[in-house]
Amino acid sequence: MPSALRKTALLVALAVIWEVYARWLNNPLLFPTFIDTVKALFSGIASGEIPKAATYTLRLLIEGYLAGLATAALLTAFASATQIGADFLELLTSMFNPLPAIALLPLALVWFGLGNGSIIFVLIHAVLWAVALNTYSGFRAVSPILRMVGQNYGLSKIGYVTRILIPGAFPSILTGLKIGWAFAWRTLIAAELVFGVSSGSGGLGWYIFEQKNQLLIPNVFAGLLTVILFGLIVENLIFRTIENRTVRRWGMQV
């Protein structure tokens, strides 16, 4: 049986178990049935509430992710160019990597106030270290032979970086991007969930939190499903496609 079919069968089985258990429990406040959850998901989508929350979250995520990437690029360039930069990157990464980004949120709220600024700040923190560290170690791992080939054909400094170092380090860079994305996504949902954002509008985390306050538990489940779906789409569709078109095609996957 092909793996896609096996997994679909497993999903169906899980849904059936969920449905049976919820019916047996018969307590929609604690554990709504699968069917109710799916209904809540569709009505949430139809009413535009979930799409609005999801768009809000995604916009914030993309802003934070890009800002994190830009900072990582600067830091990596600094680390690749000078010894002190390399030490700086190593030191900061070993300090900040074990610190969950969400732990910085209270401080960020003090510094940047209750709003998107604080969330962007923690997102940068979530993305920065994983991407910078992986890119930097990827650069260092580019084989000496490839470097010599690059020099042999008279590439300029910038050409050498863009045409030898970046593609040569791409497997590692992609790993960094994936880890950075995963951190950012989890951090963002957590940040929205705990603190919400400036009153009124909010993202998926805020949606889940609010529905719980109103005891609309099927909607809470629907919100969680949406978070899962976005995670799956990005990790398995977007990153998988990039992987297939680059490192797999080049025979470079690690």
Next chain:
Amino acid sequence: MLQVRGVTLQYRSHKQLVTATRRVTFSVSESDRFVVLGPSGCGKSTLLKAVGGYIRPTEGDILLDGVPVKAPAPDRVFVFQEFDQLLPWKTVKDNIVFALTASGKMQRPQAEDRAMQYIQKVKLTEFASSYPHTLSGGMKQRAAIARALAMDPRILLMDEPFAALDALTRSQMQEELLHLCQDARLTVLFVTHSISEALRIGTRILVLSAHPGQVKAELTPDACDETRLQELLFHA
């Protein structure tokens, strides 16, 4: 055209100063196939890298057409032993196009024509749009040779290019290289530790001793045979 005069090469490894070659002198003339033969550890690869401009001599100088060699440049194209000298993210054809365009030798449309021409010369036409990791070792080396030849360098620097190939492929590749060199009247500096390869490829052979590499003799293949070279390398 290439003059190596009293070149001493040293590098640091584990805080120790290693002398790779000591006062090596030789000169290569137009359309020579000049082979540097020596046991492993005689600094012959280091010497080739110095000619390539990757390492500066601590003593002596290296002149190409009378001009001192200072840095790597596309007039001295390298073919390495390692298979990963092809950029894995480019197809065989794009590897050659990359070399031609990166060095500013020509624009892309012209470069593509030239790439196909040289791919045909090394009999890789069917594999022009394959990625390197799908090729066998021999095919990868062929692609690397095509890339180097397409550059039309002043001198081709080959660092044991066939050492990682099986015996059959190796002898086939030696034959093909000879044909290609004779066609193009190419000047080659070829480094090897194999006596038979030296005799087969070279028009002149420089024998180096080990630790550090010093010139033992310079010969032509007609003036010597395998036993004579063996004696030079391991006895004397």
